[in-house]
């Protein structure tokens with residue numbers, strides 16, 4: 089027998105029903121002051137019922153877990169603690185899916201895949217609580233599951249659920265990953281990632297780094313905010329936050345970033361409403377730092393929505409100059425405009441169109457800076473979006489790399505000689521990152537890596553810069569996995 093399955097640190101040792109979702113950041117729903125003004129009557133549903141319904145909809149209807157969860161939380165009017173538990177159960181169960189099924193498979197006579205989706209979800213959330221949330225007593229897990237099975241199904245199903253869970257508790261010693269598995273299989277089960285992904289990362293990064301990536305992907309993401317430097321300074325804002333009891337520290341990655349160790353849901357604060365900051369991951373803040381736009385410059389943001397990095401660049405330009413913020417989806421234009429308005433930024437011109445056609449809309453050598461924050465496989469943000477692990481395929485990576493290559497080629501002529509082109513992704517896949525940039529530099533001899541001094545202010549100084557690019561892995565600074573390359577066009 090090998091060692092215990094690593095538990096989620098956020099879940100261990102907290103009070104039952106504590107708001108422990110741990111997955112903070114911009115997707116955490118209904119935490120902080122939420123919960124509804126009047127909960128004098130019984131809530132319409134329980135945390136576990138809600139979690140089962142969300143997970144079943146994700147599996148059966150292909151619903152997005154965050155959207156489905158937010159929608160149901162809004163309808164349900166749960167207490168903040170129960171909303172936190174429902175959130176933890178949904179994201180935790182998705183994050184640990186293959187490991188939970190591995191254990192369940194031995195105890196479900198007809199096989200996990202033959203169960204009705206809601207029964208499968210109920211068993212999964214129950215085993216998740218047993219293994220990863222030791223604050224909830226096992227007898228409570230079983231009785232909650234049995235009651236829920238009676239409510240949603242019938243006597244036969246509740247009997248089966250009772251039998252499976254009690255049997256697992258009786259044989260708790262067996263809820264371990266066996267020793268002597270091939271290394272990729274062990275990592276896949278211990279850290280709950282698909283085998284193909286683990287094998288791919290071992291081939292690309294080696295065993296030790298691949299395991300560290302997988303381990304980091306199960307950590308709760310940190311909460312960080314980016315100061316709107318057109319309105320205040322990091323020091324002033326940190327001082328204000330601290331004076332209200334929040335625990336904050338300066339980001340060591342970005343000079344505009346603040347890490348919020350505790351302080352509730354930042355998106356519900358008056359500072360956020362008044363535009364003093366935006367909620368953003370630290371790695372992602374480094375993208376605008378790499379662009380380093382200057383006052384009065386003309387900047388093109390090719391794939392801009394929802395506009396986080398556009399706004400950061402506008403702040404860096406002290407809102408002077410012009411940023412063309414383009415996105416292919418018409419409905420996302422409003423997201424960019426809303427951000428700009430909240431942050432009091434007026435230099436952003438939000439436009440709709442395919443970035444592959446930008447070179448038909450603008451003359452060659454128009455822009456001082458170009459940002460291509462490309463659509464990507466998203467394998468750097470698994471902590472925030474665990475579904476990505478189970479939905480992405482090798483084919484998706486190949487397809488998106490094809491689009492990235494075309495996008496780069498199409499926007500390249502639009503940069504002025506001497507200008508800066510930044511290419512970034514929130515993935516850790518070399519085919520979309522360093523290999524993509526190496527290929528681009530081969531096809532475009534007019535481009536070369538730009539000087540890398542922009543990185544020297546931050547902790548990224550220790551990262552290897554290859555072809556003008558840095559690869560941040562999620563375990564380096566406990567921020568999102570990101571790739572950022574900074575290229576320049578020579579005069580000819």
Ligand SMILES: C[S@@+](CC[C@H](N)C(=O)[O-])C[C@H]1O[C@@H](n2cnc3c(N)ncnc32)[C@H](O)[C@@H]1O
Pocket residue numbers: 390391392393394395396397398414415416417420441442443444461462463464
């Ligand atoms: C990684 S996100 C950009 C995030 C954004 N830079 C930010 O910081 O908020 C990629 C964006 O590319 C857009 N997109 C995808 N394909 C595109 C295309 N062919 N042309 C323009 N935008 C595209 C998507 O709608 C998505 O909003």
